[in-house]
Amino acid sequence: MAKLVTPRAEDYGRWYTDVVTQARLADYSPVKGCMVIRPHGYALWENMQKALDRMFKETGHENAYFPLFIPKSFLAREAEHVEGFAKECAIVTHSRLKAAEVDGRTALVPDPESALEEELVVRPTSETIIYAMFARWVQSYRDLPILINQWANVVRWEMRTRLFLRTTEFLWQEGHTAHATYQEAEEEARRMLEVYATFAEQHMAIPVVKGVKTDKEKFAGALRTYSIEALMQDNRALQAGTSHNLGQNFARVFDLKYQTEGGSWEYAWNTSWGVSTRLVGALVMAHGDDNGLVLPPRLAPIQVVIVPIWKAGDAVDRILAAARELHERLAAAGLPARLDDRSNLSPGFKFNEWELAGVPLRLEIGPRDLQANQATAVKRPDRGKSGVPLDAAPERVRQMLEEVQREMLARARRRLEQATFPVDSYDEFRERLESPGGFLLAHWCGQTPCEAAIQEETRATIRCLAFDQPAERGACVRCGSASDRRVHFAKAY
């Protein structure tokens, strides 16, 4: 197994790939740009799904499913939308293959006879097909709001891919809603952003900056885009979730209208919001270390691993029996635990293996522990050791898992605070962006050309205009024009 390099090193990308593959979260597949999510990685995604689903249901949403294929003409209807996605669409042109002679060999080629009358786009996102359906479902104001979520795969033909962070095909959820008023839609978009922020902090132990995107960065076809922005350990930002107020842009082109109480006809107001398997990558980059993955207990597929330890001459049977009993009691208490009783591997090997996999808590049980009627608990993030009386094990383990969850969030929050820094001159901006990086709080004139020039010159983008950023008079860090607030700049993934 290759030795991991430190997360801070220049070769952060290599460290990231090593952790993802060695912790068996995912592998590159024979299909370029597409990954295989392995059971460990998928279990992590499933835990995220469960927690998110619960939060969506609590806010009144229902799950549904729409087609993978979208008629090309649907995509074309909303001008900004098509411009944003046209360059990265996979498209289906034929419905069957046939054998044919190519360069003297028999090969499979698309059967020209089967060319589709209208080509089908593999969904890069589902606004168009979903709002086309909403239009059929809605006649009256009584039919609103519609609050739908879809768990699905989407395809975006990106130029460069990276496990979890950007793959050609990825898994996500996309929420789509229709409302009678602008106000309701706006509240919905903001509500779901809050849901994402809560999920990131409480489950992923990743603190985020909430805010609104600039026009340049907003979703293609949206009135306004909100996002949560997280900071990775190499001090680059990652957009971890988005929520859009789509206004009436899609309602107009798909004729999504309703009759009001007063009898007149109005276009509905839409929102859409999503998070993807990218969050798994965020978890790796936000918490991982030299020993591999570090998973927050609330999302870890295995929260506790029990490693029995013995020497020749010890009462192996008694140790194993105690380990099994401990395992059963933890399972009975609803704690996802795993007993590693493999006899051909040394304890040290197991320690390293489970640490690489990110298991938040390890319980060692050997002769010395048995003597003291305890197990030795070791927390994954800092390897902090303590004795756990066997009698009180489930309760103590639960407490320790909560501690780990809290400590991980606290540590990530400290990192975020330390890496968020006000800058007032362009020189300082460029210097600090290179090292140490992080979020640079700088004034900006509000003009897109200036924003684009800064990106061109420094590779920093405006991540968002944070909600909690106080008003403050100042001068644009690049052009010097008046500004009334600082915005979050960073290099981003």
Add this chain to the structure above:
RNA sequence: CGGGGCGUGGCGCAGCCUGGUAGCGCACUUGCUUGGGGUGCAAGUGGUCGCUGGUUCAAAUCCAGUCGCCCCGACCA
């Protein structure tokens, strides 16, 4: 699409400069051993060196082409 790097057993690599018919570590198999931080010993299995063509008595090695991958950018969740 630009810049850099790399393709040699399942994984990580050496060998290439200076051609002579493939080697190391890990993993895997078998047996014993060991066990509180990647146990140790022994015996094994597995590769036409990315592909195509050229030079040569002889190519992993030299030449040309081609395909693929990784990293850094542009694009993006």
